[in-house]
Every structure is written in C-alpha cells, then in structure tokens.
Amino acid sequence: MGLEMKGACEKCQANVDLIAYICVHECTFCENCTNDMSNICPNCSGELVKRPKPAKYMCPMSWRK
Numbered sequence: 001m002g003l004e005m006k007g008a009c010e011k012c013q014a015n016v017d018l019i020a021y022i023c024v025h026e027c028t029f030c031e032n033c034t035n036d037m038s039n040i041c042p043n044c045s046g047e048l049v050k051r052p053k054p055a056k057y058m059c060p061m062s063w064r065k
C-alpha cells in the first residue's frame, strides 16, 4: 500500500473528495466527524488538518503552455 487519495471518511464513509481532514498518518475523515472528535485522530491521537485540494482542481492555466 502506497500513498493514495482516499475518497471516503474512515468513520462514516462519507464522500470526502472536496473537504477532507487528515492526520500525519493519512487517516481520513469528513468535516462532521472531525468536528465531533475535536480535530483529534482516533487512530493515532494526532491532529486532523484540512487536506489541500487535489492538484486536479487547480486552475489549468497555471500549468498549460
């Protein structure tokens, strides 16, 4: 298993394509669950932080020649 973009919350299986919170071990949770857990990962007790949007959502003008 390498690094991969997870598309579902580990707690409630909600889709997290747009807004996801991850810990340093890449446990992935949705916004609701993250708020419920006070931004603390239940797996590793690490802080959950908002994941940057995937590169595919960046403006195409920034890389297209």
Ligand SMILES: [Zn+2]
Residues within 6 Å of the ligand: 009, 010, 011, 012, 013, 014, 029, 030, 031, 032, 033, 034
């Ligand atoms: Zn959730």
Ligand SMILES: [Zn+2]
Residues within 6 Å of the ligand: 023, 024, 025, 026, 027, 041, 042, 043, 044, 045, 046
């Ligand atoms: Zn974790």
